[in-house]
Structures are given as structure tokens and as C-alpha cells.
Amino acid sequence: xxxxxxxxxxxxxxxxxxxxxxxxxxxxxxxxxxxxxxxxxxxxxxxxxxxxxxxxxxxxxxxxxxxxxxxxxxxxxxxxxxxxxxxxxxxxxxxxxxxxxxxxxxxxxxxxxxxxxxxxxxxxxxxxxxxxxxxxxxxxxxxxxxxxxxxxxxxxxxxxxxxxxxxxxxxxxxxxxxxxxxxxxxxxxxxxxxxxxxxxxxxxxxxxxxxxxxxxxxxxxxxxxxxxxxxxxxxxxxxxxxxxxxxxxxxxxxxxxxxxxxxxxxxxxxxxxxxxxxxxxxxxxxxxxxxxxxxxxxxxxxxxxxxxxxxxxxxxxxx
Numbered sequence: 001x002x003x004x005x006x007x008x009x010x011x012x013x014x015x016x017x018x019x020x021x022x023x024x025x026x027x028x029x030x031x032x033x034x035x036x037x038x039x040x041x042x043x044x045x046x047x048x049x050x051x052x053x054x055x056x057x058x059x060x061x062x063x064x065x066x067x068x069x070x071x072x073x074x075x076x077x078x079x080x081x082x083x084x085x086x087x088x089x090x091x092x093x094x095x096x097x098x099x100x101x102x103x104x105x106x107x108x109x110x111x112x113x114x115x116x117x118x119x120x121x122x123x124x125x126x127x128x129x130x131x132x133x134x135x136x137x138x139x140x141x142x143x144x145x146x147x148x149x150x151x152x153x154x155x156x157x158x159x160x161x162x163x164x165x166x167x168x169x170x171x172x173x174x175x176x177x178x179x180x181x182x183x184x185x186x187x188x189x190x191x192x193x194x195x196x197x198x199x200x201x202x203x204x205x206x207x208x209x210x211x212x213x214x215x216x217x218x219x220x221x222x223x224x225x226x227x228x229x230x231x232x233x234x235x236x237x238x239x240x241x242x243x244x245x246x247x248x249x250x251x252x253x254x255x256x257x258x259x260x261x262x263x264x265x266x267x268x269x270x271x272x273x274x275x276x277x278x279x280x281x282x283x284x285x286x287x288x289x290x291x292x293x294x295x296x297x298x299x300x301x302x303x304x305x306x307x308x309x310x311x312x313x314x315x316x317x318x319x
Contacts (some may be wrong), residue, residue, distance in 0.1 A: 007313035013303060014313060020299050023130050024087060024107060031122075033083040033109060038072035040065055040089065044274040047259035048213065049266065050187075052093040054102070065091035068292055069108055070214070071277045074245070077110055077288060078280035085109035087295070098307050099237060102316035105295040112286040116228050116244040119289035120203050123232060123240055126293075127201070131302040137201040137234065144206045145190075146220070152194050157186055158208060158224050165189065181262075183210050198233040205230045214252070215243035232293075234301055242291030249281035 007014075028035065045053040045064035054065040066072075069086045076084060090106045111119055124140050149157040155168060165185035169175050173192050180188065186208065198204070209217050212227035220226045228244035246252055253273065260270040299311045309315050 008309040008315055009311055009313055013299075013305075013311050016303055017299055017311060020130055020295070020302065021087065024126070024295075027126055027129060028085050028109070031083075033085050033111075034081065036073065036076060036081065036084045036086050037088070038066075038069045038076070038086060040091075042066060042072070044071070044272045044276075047256045047263070047271040047273070049259055049262045049268055053271070054091045054093045067092050068106065070290070070292070071274050073108065073110060073290075074277060074285060075280040077112065078283050078285045083109070083111050096316075099297060099300070101296065101308050101312060104308075106292055107295050107298075108290065108292040110245070110288050110290040112288040114289040116205075116230055116242060116289045119242055119291055120230060120232075123242070123291060123293070124201065127232070127234070127239070127298065130298060140201045140203060142203045142205060144220070145204055145208065146206065146222070146226075148194050148204065149186075149189070152197060153189060158222070183208070186211075195233065195238065196236045198236050200235065202233045203230050204233065207231075212246075212255075213243065214246050214255075216246050237297055237301065238294075239297055239301070240291050240293040242289060244289050245285065245287075247281055247285040247287065249278045252281055253278055 025035065041056070041063050043061065043063055045055075046067045051067050053067055055062050056065070057063070067090055069088070069090070073084060073086060085107065086109070087107050088105065089103055091103050092100075093102065096102060111122070114122070120140075120142075128137070146157060149155055153168060153172075155164065157165075160168075162182045162185065165182065166175075166180070169180075169185050169189055173188065175188070178188075206218075206220055206226040207215075207229045209225040209227055212229060215227040215229040217225045218228050230242050231238055232240040232242075246255075256273045260273075263270050296308055296311055299305070300308060303311065305311050
């Protein structure tokens with residue numbers, strides 16, 4: 001008989017979670033955004049080489065626990081759903097630590113007719129209302145990814161070579177014999193050297209084109225292609241990741257194939273391409289912006305919790 005049966009969080013944390021979920025649903029109800037519910041288990045998953053999916057075998061076929069409901073939600077958008085949100089569990093195999101759990105609660109929503117700037121304004125309103133201490137955060141700050149590297153590290157992330165980025169990382173971080181590609185070094189420098197400086201409520205915008213994921217590209221003020229992608233940080237904690245959504249099915253296929261080439265290069269298994277999503281894009285995805293927001297982290301910020309286990313009754317890996 002297990003002696004470790006008690007929940008890791010308090011009853012008051014469970015009550016706070018229930019209250020947060022009620023406020024989120026009330027917010028979207030007032031905005032006229034429809035709640036939807038898509039499958040957690042599917043025959044395809046994210047191809048991104050930095051995301052590691054959990055899988056099961058059913059009737060001899062591999063199925064994947066979803067890292068995000070994005071692909072299914074875009075099929076609903078293409079079918080004419082209008083603005084939608086989903087609030088539920090997602091899974092990532094390599095997520096563990098103070099701010100991470102392999103199973104976590106994600107809020108994802110899509111706004112036809114919104115660009116990324118309109119969506120950021122809505123995210124700010126939701127976050128301030130949800131955690132009930134918006135005035136503490138002060139005014140939101142918007143800053144370009146490129147400018148953060150220039151100001152904090154004295155390097156232009158769009159121009160620096162792989163060797164220059166590796167050398168900078170070795171001076172600032174204990175990297176040992178770590179080997180990375182260009183984006184790997186950029187992500188390492190960003191997470192270790194820039195994220196901790198992002199105090200208050202900060203939207204980081206215009207990521208490198210190579211980190212566009214499912215976002216459209218645009219030319220920045222310096223004449224370089226950048227992603228119409230943003231991330232929201234609150235007191236140095238990444239809370240949300242959003243895009244002005246890519247709607248070109250051919251370009252999306254090219255990005256999926258590039259992801260799988262990168263997977264092969266580092267010894268990761270290739271992921272099956274979601275042909276249903278590509279068909280939906282070809283049928284016509286409405287111009288829209290979308291975002292995914294970590295609910296457990298939002299609750300941690302509301303409660304001032306120091307570890308994600310303080311807001312989860314039974315963390316992944318427990319009984």
C-alpha cells in the first residue's frame with residue numbers, strides 16, 4: 001500500500017485553480033468566443049524537433065498524446081467555427097522541473113480577423129483579470145527579439161555566426177562540450193541570459209524567421225525576414241506563445257519537411273505529417289492570430305508559488 005497518496009498541493013490551491021478556470025471561461029463568454037474540445041490522442045503530432053511527444057500503440061498503430069490542440073483547432077477554423085478556445089490537458093515527454101510537468105493545462109485560442117497586435121492586447125487583458133493583481137505588473141512592454149540581444153548581450157542575433165554565438169555562450173554559460181546549431185545557441189542564450197531580465201509584463205516580438213514555427217513572415221525595420229510570432233513573459237517566466245497564423249498549405253508542408261530533416265540530423269524519429277491539417281489550410285484558413293498560454297504557470301504567478309507541484313494535486317510521475 002502506497003504511503004504517498006496525498007495531493008502535492010493544498011485545498012486552497014485547488015480552490016484557486018477552480019476560480020481561475022471560471023474566470024477564464026467567463027472572459028471568453030463575454031467576448032463571444034466558443035469553447036471547443038478536440039482529441040488528446042491522434043495519429044499525428046508536432047514535428048518541431050524541440051518538442052517530444054508521448055506515444056502509445058493501439059491496434060498495432062502508433063498514436064500520440066497531443067503537445068497542443070493547434071492542428072485540430074485549425075481544422076475547426078477552416079470549417080467555419082469562428083473564434084474558438086480550448087482549455088485542457090496536453091503532454092510533453094521532456095517537461096519536468098520548477099515550471100514544467102509532463103502533463104499540464106493549456107489554454108489555446110484563435111481569433112479570426114485579429115492580427116498579433118490585437119491578440120496581444122486581449123492576452124494582456126485576460127492575464128490582468130485572471131490573476132487579480134494587474135496593477136502590480138505595471139504597463140506592458142513590447143520589445144523586439146533582435147533588440148533584446150543587442151541591448152543585453154551586445155550581439156545581433158540575425159547577423160552573428162554560429163561560432164560567434166557559441167563563443168558568447170561559452171563565456172556566459174557553462175556549456176561544457178555541448179554542440180548546437182544556430183537556433184540552439186540562440187535559444188540557450190535567450191533562456192539563460194535574457195529571460196531573467198524580463199521583469200513585469202513583457203511581449204517579445206519578431207523572432208528570427210528560422211524560429212517561425214507556424215507563423216507568417218514579414219520584413220522588419222532592418223530589412224530582414226522575421227516571424228510574426230511573440231512570447232509573453234511575466235517576471236521572467238514564459239507564459240504564452242502566439243502567432244499571426246500561417247495559412248499557406250504548401251509553405252506549411254515545407255516547414256514540416258524541414259523539421260523532419262532536422263530530426264534526422266540529430267537522431268530523432270521523424271514525425272508523420274498531418275495531412276488533414278494541410279488539407280484544411282488548402283481549403284482556406286481564415287486570417288487569424290492564435291496563442292497558447294500555460295494555465296498552471298498563470299496560477300503559480302497568481303499564488304506566488306515557487307514550484308509547479310504547489311498548484312497540481314498529482315504531478316506527473318507520482319501515484
